[in-house]
Amino acid sequence: MSHKLVRQDRLIDEYSLTKRLAGLLSSWEFILFLTLIGVFVLFSIISPWFLDYFNLMNASFSFTEKSILALPMIFVILSGDIDISVASIMALSSFAMGNAASKGAGAGTLVLIGMATGLAAGIVNGLLVTKIKIPAIAVTLATLSVFRGISQAILRDNAYTHYPPKFAFFGQGYVGNSVIPFEFVFYLLLAVIMGFILHATTYGRKLFAIGNSASASRFTGINVDRIRFTNFALNGLFAGIAAVLLTSRIGSTRPNIATGWELEAITLVVLGGVSITGGKGNLFGVVIASLLVGYLKFGMALVNLSAKVMVITTGSLLIVAVLIPKILDVINAHRKLRSQRSELKLERKAS
């Protein structure tokens, strides 16, 4: 009986205020934030053009769409799934818009078409995963090929390059007369909405529950498959939104548009501290990770590092981001074991 009491005291101690502060300071988000500052300091020293309000704002164009992809991907990964078809959904979505534009559709219609196409593609993924019950990785690997394949089959070597002038605003415009890009503000708005859903609604609570234990969630009356389905649909919708912004920004559609972006989106989510096995993470971390990767690449571009180096960086970041918590786990487990052993010795001596 006595050792149980001892353990409880220690647990209370662990959650005292100082410990909690220490926990915050050693939290993943805080480390990311420090790294972000580090990146800013480093590149400000290396390049005179980095720390410039106008440049920093304009640089956001290069990572906003990817960051938007990452938002619903948090939901997908939190609930233990994965979606590697998002970049292909963007290609399909962009293709649909290009096709409609070539037939004279207006800017508003194009936005709707882009989003609807994305949503539809997401729904296809969701149905295959939850109704036919094929693992998400296999489904999205196949649809990765199908969605881009449709665009490739019809567009072939050609490209859509004619979009209505008004359409350019979404990806190129600024808020009022400022130098703040519209799409960046739009991203922040989406992040707030998704953050709210994740952390303040029953939907979010259920997401965490499913990610931790899908079967326990089912036994508690949560409709697990409906939530997973919704996640994939959301992922498609947001890929559609990202496609609208990207297409509007570059003003053209080719079958290879946004190739490899699924990797970037997943990297942002994992780097943001979301556990790849599900159940743990928050949206704030992913937003910081998006800024971190975005400005890291901006800085690297300023000092003329090639695009391929950046691809290597992204791939490595993904692996390292997963590896670090695993290594920390191992270290912690060792430390715990050692403390348990010494505790046992103490108890023996006492008795």
Next chain:
Amino acid sequence: MKTIINTKKILENREAVLIGLILFFMVVMTIAMPRFIKPSNLANILKDSSLLIMVACGQFLVILTGGIDLSVGSNIAFSGMAASLINMNNPELSPWVTLLIGIAIGLSLGMINGSLVAFGKVPAIIATLGTMSVFRGFTFVISKGQWVTAHEMTDSFMNLPHGNFLGVPNLIWFAVVVSALFFYFMRYTRSGREIYAIGGNRSAAVLVGVNEKKVEFLIFSVSGLVSGLAGVLWAARYAAAVNEMATGFELQTVAACVLGGVSVAGGSGTVAGVILGALFMGLLNNSMTMIRNMAFFQMLLQGLIVITAMAFNVIMERRRETMLLNRRLA
């Protein structure tokens, strides 16, 4: 009644289904365009399938344990590019040495994946998604963005796949030997059976003493090894080492596996099935290059085939389970 049972049996025998599909497809193609059945074209199909067979066998081991190796295409590119550069810069070196070096490079890349998954506990999908871009990126780095073209390669190097032995192209021999080795490995070695065990019931496998980490490390290493081999042969066969080579090839290897009846959830599948699956994919790819503009449909079609095959697998599995259940409680 009897015919119903027979069709059911045949549908359950994946190898028979595939052989039927392949024959049917060949008949249709021959009727549509007679030049399809020319011996030279058939040899082409076999040669095209050879590379896929080798890499799909490696992918098979990974999928059997419930994992996936998305990096095989990038591994092929890196190994093929490295071997081609070695050949270009050292034309005096025996092509067989170059081949061995290429295999060793592929193996090393596979071992990186294996270490990440087995010892780093990184999920296979994440590890290989990451290395997919890292390997590809380094391909550009070592090639400095340039190609190695036919006139920069030695004839003996290009002869690796193109030469003949007993009247059969070497490339096909490579595939035959690799298939035979995989067949033997999966059926008659302890490690091969342990891969089935890990895929079927991981905790039970550990309980009877299967070394989970060893198996995971092994499968990714093997997948890397065959990718390395395929990479060298790929560059030599097409007489060009291109940075983008084998992009999207991972999907074809997965397609060959699921067509061959390998469950994406792990635990079941055979080497014979995978080989037939790869042959079917080779056949399909060949046919599409023969029809004008069909090449653009390749990506779409491959994706659709994978989805159909997976859905078919899942539905067959469900039916089999219901049948077992019906038998259990009369």
Next chain:
Amino acid sequence: MYFPGIKALDCVDFSIRPGEVHALIGENGAGKSTLVKIMTGVYRQTAGQVLLNGEETHFRSALDAQAAGITAIHQEASMFSELTVTENIFMGHHIKKGAAGKGPVDWKTMRQRTRELLDDMELDISPDAPVKSLGVAQRHMVEIAKALSIDARIVIMDEPTSALTLREVEDLYKIIRRLRDEDKAIIFISHKFEEIFDICDTYTVFRDGQLVGEGLVPDATIGGIINLMVGRSLDQLFPKGEADIGDAIFEVDKLSRRGYFKDVSFNLHKGEILGFFGLIGAGRTEVMRVLFGIDSASSGSVRLKGKTVSFTKPKDAMKAGLAYIPEDRHEQGTILDMSITDNITLPKVDDLARFGILNRKAERSLAEEFASKIEIKSAGLSMDTSTLSGGNQQKVVLAKWLSTDPEVFILDEPTKGIDVGTKARVHKIISDMAAKGKAIILVSSELPEVLGMSDRIVVMHEGFITAVLSRDEADPDKVMLAATAQAGEESA
């Protein structure tokens, strides 16, 4: 050996000699399984040593233990369902061709050996049959054959009879006696006293991770061993309170689920505790899953308060006033990495929220109310549930479902693996609920619990109900007979 917050084994000295069948006795969670897992190399001890033939050994893996001649028949299903019987038996120690075992796997010899093993055990199973085509009892026998295929010095049998019929148990006894005559040491873990008295020579009793008694079986009495196991006598343990049994509230008629159970019919009354007893694989849990809308029935009907209901998902069942505590606390009952509060409020999170927005204040007060009501011991309700002991985790599950105020409460093995104190507390809660007029189904594999707590007992065997006994007519023999279908076979 430690589990979070609880010591699974505490300074235990335990020894076994060749040619001896040694019973390990103790309630679930007493530490038997932990000891077995240390002996078979699955876990490692945090202190102390293991001696084999007087030499200190360190098993780093299950393979090490096997090589040292220790083999175990495990409780949990550890089969490769896609693979054949032969392969299942030899996985981990395939026979190979060639001298030094360097050659290819020798399928022919392995098949032959399998045939011999199966013949020895008088089993009519083909060595080439895939395991997924076998029934529960057959699988279990294959599991036993697997353990015997290793030339072992110590054979550990962890509840080997839990899925067997009486005839099969007799076959098993023959095997055990033969092994004993071959001078092997057998460790026999069982909850059934008659088995222990039938086959065992010596015994050791565990309680709460400590060794509390040992001796020769012929010198022992059932009462004495029970006293050691629970630390108090039997009738004190199950405080079934008085409750008025009212009208039938839940009527189940010829309910079937293909391949799992058939024609299950029973009535449940207000204020009644209806016990469900059976061996592993009898289909009890499967019935409960269908009742709660997790799986679907293939035929039959269910009426709640006279109205026919058909639940396609748990949410439907919950809305109708059902609650279900599943048998697997870790996988199905709790979400270990979520806080106690979040766990307790999870079934009600939609009701507490407004427009889908969480109401944390209401959640906190609900959690506090029920946590204090059933005395969850924790360092705070914001702690992760994984930091609690097994008993307190189970209390969280109870609190979670009590908060939904159910009318029909299904409890599947609610006291499995929890300490004696908590167990009594859980029994008290169940009794109180019945007294308040709730209808309760209590699924349990523990005979004393079922006998002590139930107003009526439904006994199942291989998917069928073989007996329904009232509290007065039920005794251990009758229930056990029905559960092994000795009575049922004639009528069926």
